[in-house]
Amino acid sequence: MPLMDHLRELRSRIVKAVLVIVVGIVVALIFYDEILNFLAHPYDQIRPDLEAKGIDTTLAITGVGGALQFQLKIGLIVGLIGTCPFWLWQLWAFVLPALHRNEKRWAFVLTGVGAPLFLAGAALAYIILPKAILVLIGFVPSG
Incomplete structure (x- = not known):
């Protein structure tokens, strides 16, 4: 196969993967509350x-755009992980x-x-996370 055909196929697979990732991010943002509850459950x-x-257990968001930034990070990470089988398949097929x-x-x-x-x-990791949090908080100095 000539080089240009390889590049066209690569571009096609990258475009498909990016579109699916964007859809995954949008879906993750729609279900943000449910995802956050799942992630915060061990805590x-x-x-x-x-x-x-x-010990004060209030989760705090610092900064003016912190809440938006946090929500977008959750959406991006969950979108990437959720669509991982598709974009890995695209890579594998190439x-x-x-x-x-x-x-x-x-x-x-x-x-x-x-x-x-x-x-x-x-x-x-999800199962042992509560115990790990207790150990890590044990290193926080009092006051």
Whole structure:
């Protein structure tokens, strides 16, 4: 395939990926309250323990545009993560024709092993996050 055809295909795949990411960001912004509740749930679990120790647990946004910036960051991160399968597939579909048979097989094996391990690690991190917050807050000096 000539170079210009490769570049056209790459451009097409990048445009598709960016459009899907933008849609993912918009969807994440629409469901911002639900996403924020999900993300804050581990912190909310330990708030009573912290308040019993006399630690102020108010989440504060500093700066004039802090709330908007926070909402946009949440939308961007959730949009990127949520659309990750699509844009990774676009990347894979572009690279796949250049790989040899042996390389393709190893890529499938590593993806098949890596994806469940990643999901298990993310679930474990979400489960242990309340305990980790308690440990990290223990390093904050009093006063």
